Amino acid sequence: MVRITPQQTDRTSSNEGRPEYHGGTTSSYFQTASLVIFSLERWSLLSPASTLTQASVIALPSPSTAFHTQAKVPATKREKATFTPITKKAANKRKQAKAPSQPPASSSKWSEYARLQKLTHLQQPTLASSQDQEELNNPLARGLTKRLLVFGNMYRPESRAQKKQRLSDAAARSQTQEAENNGIQGSKKLYILKFGANHVAALAEARKAKLVVIAADATPPEAVAWIPIICRKRDVPYAIIHGQARLGTLVNKRTAGAVAFMDIRPEDMEEFNSLVTAIKAHHVEQINQQRKKWPSYSDLLTRSLLDL
Incomplete structure (x- = not known):
């Protein structure tokens, strides 16, 4: 030992x-x-007479070999916990080369109607108005305007659905009844308003219009400022009311610069005559008296020459 x-x-x-x-x-x-x-x-347990062979000797692995030959257990990955944030982080847009979503107000392009409104608001007070434009600034009284609109609503043109229904009824009537003159039945006369500046001016010039109604806030005012001149030359009564949208309602349009009464029903003739008489007495005569104070074209020309 x-x-x-x-x-x-x-x-x-x-x-x-x-x-x-x-x-x-x-x-x-x-x-x-x-x-x-x-x-x-361990060696003392073996007998001296026994022969040591390679098969009888149990080879013990060395510690280093046993460590390397040991089976490795695969490591398990830990699952990450899912986390849902309440708010998401905003992306950093400073690093992105991108134009701004909305241009500044100084460089933005306005629409055409907005630019016209701005120019009209700025330039209208500086311009000297003529007699025709001054006449548009004196509309009809509120009571007469209401009577005129109520009466004009009874002569509103028919819509597409009403026209289709009228034609279908006329076709059915012609099939069921015999016509008076060789099987041909005359069409029913329509009592409706006429609208459009050129159309109304043509009717007034031909003296076919019974009453002309003009919008005071028509845009531009020069589009309807010449219609009262024709009405005075042809002795056609006319009235000026404020609200081109209200005139457009009478003819199933958004706006209308001028409308005209052409044909009146016999049962409505008395009411129409009283309305025209009131318009002539309180509106046309008052405008004729004020027209003497308004500047004429010669006065405007002289004033413009003096300014130069």
């Missing part, structure tokens, strides 16, 4: 009573001693 004892040196460590060992720490020394004792006891 080989005895392995630690080599005790003459020197002692800073802690008295504890010997200092060379060649390793205390734990490594005891590991080496136990390994030698285990190997000697």
